[in-house]
Amino acid sequence: MDSSVKNQIRTIVGKEHCSDRKEDLFLYSYDAMNRRYLPDMVAHPSSAQEISRLINLANEKLFAIVPRGAGTGLTGGSLAVDGGLVITTSRMNRILEIDPENQTAWVEAGVFNGDLQSAAAAHGLFFPPDPASMDFSTLGGNAAENAGGARAVKYGVTRDYVMALEVVMPTGEIVHTGSAAIKSVTGYDLTRLIVGSEGTLGVITRLCLKLIPIPEAVGTMLAAFPEINTAAKAVAMIMSSRVTPSTLEFMDRTAVECVKEYLQDDIPPDVAALLLIEVDGSPSVVEADSKVLEKKCLEAGARYVQSARESEEREALWTARRSLSPAIMKIRPLKINEDVAVPRMKIPDLITGIEELARKHRLTIVNFGHAGDGNVHVNFLLDPEDKEEVSRADHCVKELFQLVIALGGTLSGEHGIGIAKAPYLDIELESSATDVMKKIKHALDPNNILNPHKTFDYDKTSLERELSPHNG
Numbered sequence: 001m002d003s004s005v006k007n008q009i010r011t012i013v014g015k016e017h018c019s020d021r022k023e024d025l026f027l028y029s030y031d032a033m034n035r036r037y038l039p040d041m042v043a044h045p046s047s048a049q050e051i052s053r054l055i056n057l058a059n060e061k062l063f064a065i066v067p068r069g070a071g072t073g074l075t076g077g078s079l080a081v082d083g084g085l086v087i088t089t090s091r092m093n094r095i096l097e098i099d100p101e102n103q104t105a106w107v108e109a110g111v112f113n114g115d116l117q118s119a120a121a122a123h124g125l126f127f128p129p130d131p132a133s134m135d136f137s138t139l140g141g142n143a144a145e146n147a148g149g150a151r152a153v154k155y156g157v158t159r160d161y162v163m164a165l166e167v168v169m170p171t172g173e174i175v176h177t178g179s180a181a182i183k184s185v186t187g188y189d190l191t192r193l194i195v196g197s198e199g200t201l202g203v204i205t206r207l208c209l210k211l212i213p214i215p216e217a218v219g220t221m222l223a224a225f226p227e228i229n230t231a232a233k234a235v236a237m238i239m240s241s242r243v244t245p246s247t248l249e250f251m252d253r254t255a256v257e258c259v260k261e262y263l264q265d266d267i268p269p270d271v272a273a274l275l276l277i278e279v280d281g282s283p284s285v286v287e288a289d290s291k292v293l294e295k296k297c298l299e300a301g302a303r304y305v306q307s308a309r310e311s312e313e314r315e316a317l318w319t320a321r322r323s324l325s326p327a328i329m330k331i332r333p334l335k336i337n338e339d340v341a342v343p344r345m346k347i348p349d350l351i352t353g354i355e356e357l358a359r360k361h362r363l364t365i366v367n368f369g370h371a372g373d374g375n376v377h378v379n380f381l382l383d384p385e386d387k388e389e390v391s392r393a394d395h396c397v398k399e400l401f402q403l404v405i406a407l408g409g410t411l412s413g414e415h416g417i418g419i420a421k422a423p424y425l426d427i428e429l430e431s432s433a434t435d436v437m438k439k440i441k442h443a444l445d446p447n448n449i450l451n452p453h454k455t456f457d458y459d460k461t462s463l464e465r466e467l468s469p470h471n472g
């Protein structure tokens with residue numbers, strides 16, 4: 001990117017809101033996947049109009065624009081693999097309106113999910129999508145990744161709560177999609193096209209989100225199992241019962257060990273897996289549903305089922321659960337995290353298959369995740385210096401994906417494809433489906449300006465531009 005282009009970017013956003021200093025660029029060179037690519041410049045625009053002008057410039061001068069929320073993505077989606085300009089939504093962080101009567105909120109894309117939760121709670125409402133990163137990830141990023149969370153098993157994912165969007169298209173037009181009316185079938189559903197498009201089809205600048213009333217009561221239980229397989233069996237039994245839990249989270253023993261300091265009670269040594277289960281509704285429904293699910297767990301072989309007695313105990317359980325992703329890196333310094341999902345009755349087959357793969361490839365694999373919606377986070381814990389182990393893990397990841405597809409599942413339940421899973425896309429998608437996606441991308445972004453070389457546009461040569469600890 002030459003200096004005249006950089007000067008034009010400075011003119012659009014203001015020189016105090018952009019930088020090409022190397023120490024600043026480093027801050028935007030990585031996300032939670034922990035690979036590093038240096039952009040040429042980073043800018044923090046304050047409006048859709050500024051973003052539109054930046055995108056027009058990118059089309060004229062042919063450089064990449066990479067949207068970025070808080071950089072908590074786990075698949076490298078916000079990394080500038082081809083250099084270019086990273087644009088953040090950090091200055092677009094206002095909650096514009098909460099409408100308690102219509103139960104909707106208008107927000108700018110850079111608002112943190114947790115901040116909306118607090119603002120909605122003041123009106124007795126909540127926004128159901130609750131990624132474990134909710135306190136530090138943006139609603140724009142949540143929509144771009146179609147993020148899920150623990151409550152997805154009952155309430156669905158981000159896509160189900162985005163009613164309307166303001167989006168800057170890859171050719172610079174500012175477009176309004178959807179409607180704040182509950183029902184709207186006017187035209188193609190552009191909102192759903194943009195949600196989950198991982199920043200490749202448009203930059204989301206504003207969102208209209210559906211809120212719902214906070215349930216009157218919540219019951220929280222921890223069920224402990226002597227084997228992983230009995231926990232998996234309990235998941236299948238719970239999900240085929242008449243009660244839909246609002247949360248059904250799974251952690252294996254190694255995962256539990258990593259967060260045990262947050263738990264108030266010791267977990268006995270013969271416990272191999274835990275299920276964190278919640279039900280919500282009126283107090284009488286919560287009481288009745290809790291009994292049904294407790295019975296299911298015991299029938300499946302639970303060693304014990306314990307209810308959270310106080311709200312502090314519930315908070316401690318949730319702190320433990322939300323801390324899992326970073327905490328397991330205590331075991332080994334390199335983590336490859338796959339978030340595969342299968343039809344939920346296939347969870348026992350998936351867990352058995354993962355155990356076989358871990359044995360076959362002699363790898364440490366830690367499993368936790370949103371078992372109730374079939375979404376298991378499979379974490380390969382590795383020593384990056386042990387090249388032979390890393391190579392075994394590469395083979396194992398491929399076999400994991402093949403297993404998941406054979407079980408009728410999908411490569412990613414919520415983290416997206418980005419660059420992390422792009423090399424494996426053809427295990428799941430037929431070329432005819434990828435071709436349709438490529439046509440959509442080309443029609444909307446003829447110059448391939450917006451977040452290039454992600455998902456089906458993966459370019460192996462980008463690996464050469466990756467910074468290693470030695471060339472950074």
Ligand SMILES: Cc1cc2nc3c(=O)[nH]c(=O)nc-3n(C[C@H](O)[C@H](O)[C@H](O)COP(=O)(O)OP(=O)(O)OC[C@H]3O[C@@H](n4cnc5c(N)ncnc54)[C@H](O)[C@@H]3O)c2cc1C
Binds near residue numbers: 069131132138148199
């Ligand atoms: C500890 C931890 C726990 C997590 N738990 C969960 C979980 O439970 N569920 C889950 O789904 N994910 C989880 N994640 C992953 C991550 O937090 C989500 O993917 C989140 O939605 C990313 O939001 P972000 O603001 O950080 O986006 P970024 O990481 O900055 O960007 C993610 C992608 O969205 C695009 N993007 C960002 N903003 C916009 C915008 N305004 N317009 C267009 N495109 C945009 C980027 O280009 C990129 O492709 C977790 C991550 C961590 C580190």
